[in-house]
Amino acid sequence: MTETETLFAALRQSADETIVDMFERMVRDAPDHALNKMNALEIATKEGLDEEQVIATLLNAVGLGMFEMTWNVMCPSCAGVLSANKSLKTLNSAQYNCAFCAAGYETTLDNLVEVTFTVSPRVRKIAAHSPDELSAAEYYHQIFWSSAIDLPGDVEKLLGEVTLEMVDLPPGERAILSLQAPEGTLIVFDPVTHAAQFIEVKGEETGERQNLSVMFNKVQVPVDTVALRPGPLRLALENRTDGRVLPAVWVANAALDAILTRRKPVLTATRLLTNQTFRDIYRTDTLAIGQRLKILSLTFLFSDLRGSTELYERVGDLTAFDLVNEHFRLLQEIIASERGAVVKTIGDAVMATFETPDRAIAAAIRMREAMSDLGAERQHQSLSLKMGIHEGSCLAVTLNAQQDYFGQTVNIASRVQGLAASRSIVVTEQVVENAKARSLLETKGLKPTPRSVALSGIADKVSVYEIS
Template identity: 45%
Template sequence: MDSPFDRTGLRQHVDNNVVSAFEQAIRAAPDVRLNRMNPLKFAAEHGLDLTETISGFLHATQRGIFELSWNVVCSTCGGVLHAAGSLRDVSCETYACALCVWDCEPNLDETVEVTFTVDARIRNIGAHHPDRLPLWQYTRECFWSSGSDLPDNLEPFARNAALAAFEVSSGSSVERFLELHEGTAVLFDPVTHSSRFLEVEGSDTAAMQEVAFSVHGSRGVFETVRVRPGTVKLDVQNLTSERILPILWEVGPALKEMVSRRVPVLTASRLMSSQAFRDLYGSSVLDVNQHFKITRLSFLFIDLKESTQLYGRVGDLAAYDFVRAYFRVVGQIVESEGGAVVKTIGDAVMATFPAPLQGIRAAVAMKKALQELSVARGAREQSARIGIHCGPCLAVVMNDRQDYFGQTVNMASRLQGIASDRILATEAVMEDDDVRAYIDGSGLVTEGFTEKLRGIEPEQAVFAIRA
């Protein structure tokens, strides 16, 4: 390590096993493993709890051990189209991928990943000096995302799909003579994110064919050139102020197989549903004018039933202590299931979870915990209304707080309002394979019916869940 980090301070907030894994990686891991670190992959490789690992990365970032990056990733090739230190610096508009000619909309649970890179003050790695990285190392570490399942040493693997690859310094040009066969090739520069396409078609020719490309530094897909199969003299001129690293990829099965190799990543949506993230970053993650789409997020609303009568029955002080304990227990359960408390509304709590199963397990645990809390306080059993729904929504800032907006949120809230002392879930939740397996294996009883929810058309299929 170039500079030791404060293990003692970190261990006050982070699981010891996670801290030890961080220390081991920073001391001994190859540089590539400390750039754009994928917390899901890191947790799996080290046998760590995922929630604790995500929390650990966040706390370590707060202490200057890692740098956090929000990366807009092309859903087709897995390339990073834009990287920013803050989600505020990510546009809600589309980003164009010049390699696969695809417009990518920043979507927080599909196309925006979150990665962590060791801080240069802790350990200086190659990715801190991208202009010095060799061509294939740059392509591996600076273009492809943490979800691309590629070897640390990319060159031998990529050579199956690359016809040529070369470095061109600023203001200079490079010539290459290539034997091209019928098909399509794309000359892509991962530095400027610009590309040119070569269409090789027609009958073979013995004549020398010349193709010249000038790279100006502008992003995007430029002209397509058509040549015949045979020898092609490729002349690439670099008109930018930095080196470029053009790679001529053969568009075919080898390239398709390479870019389709993926592993799960920490999406922006999943991170924002982490309690540690909300506690550490609060409402600073989004700008008031931003609104990002999320295709699927699970919402849970819980509210104490007849809480007003509770105050009258046991007195203000005892009721206040009970409600505080209830909030604390609910928060602990939400965090243990990898979710986050978004806000409280009176005696109600709104929480989010990356997946429906986490919301269902949390709901069952909340009901049990509330019963135990009532017994411990010597009070009559206090029940709660719980509603769970999953679906698309928008991540927004409302009332100076990172929040969520849309019909999915409304449906979860409406369910909680009619739940009486039950757990109510929508059909979207109950159709989830993991939820069905959990309910079947837990002995829970479900009862389906249709219900008209206020302000929502048409009637909805609703399921009551009882232990």
């Protein structure tokens, strides 16, 4: 048995066999580019597989050293990768700038960071493992662009439609390009150094040759714009780095817009942080101590087992301990199946996160039913949960040696849970205003009852809804 076969056999011990078989076929038969920056959601859709199971399989494969996981900071406008990171710990900039778009973006895990997977060289060597050997077109395809962009098959032909010239420039070399500059905006851009020069071409056409020099080095400078007239242009390019650069002269036109706006769903950092398999594997190794990463929207669910102290008194320590443990097992199972993750348990309480409010509500309804079933099964009808849900922005942090969350959203969610009576789910206005959450409640015939409450530590009254 080869090492690769041994690794796939080991992977079958922790992942769905059908999905493992699919990845084994990919490693054996797929073209190189299909095994680089793999988009877990795209693979699941294409193969008709469960997204969470595909993600879990890839995460377990990373743990076995079969795949490598990368956290790509990507530009929302052009889908270019601004920074590729093997760990969230190296995302240490409050803002990332895209020279190609001449724009800056605040670092958030919702829409700026995607997670992709690449086959390890120990399993199969692919072209992307040696990016300096890729053609210019394939470098853009496999290294510069994120998995969010939906490119057609012939990338070289595509680039030919939106670029005037593309050069492979070795270290220390210079190149002279003679162009006929058309009216409009041109962008001289290098995907290796992420340097750009904008050229605004307007006015009366000239027959005289215009000259422009662009140098590429490792020093990041603000994007500059020069004004030229339509006509002949002598463009001098100089590579002052110790590696090759791949400058191209782009034409900012409708064809380029059509390329950059073709998008696919991606596995965001926020979604991965709310994945139970990820938390189980990387519980203590996600963020650096003191690191804080912003999330624009995350949904928190807090639950507490009602009357657990009285339960211990009534049925005894051993029986109560067994019931509480079974309650934790059921809750984690339901939370994971609704694409959520348990952040921590506090006594008999659970703190969980979900990417969207509808998933949290679906989990809460199922959790409530599961407690009723457990109580009936064990002949303890008093088993019930008090639950609270809130959605908003927060910070991903490390607390007590594990990945956690901090902010007012967390505080409100915790306090809202304290408002819940036995078997009730209390949610905030932000949660019920979510379109998918409203649809879910309507489908289940549930009508939340509104009320306005004062919460400790919150200046203004908060609108909450009780789902009885």
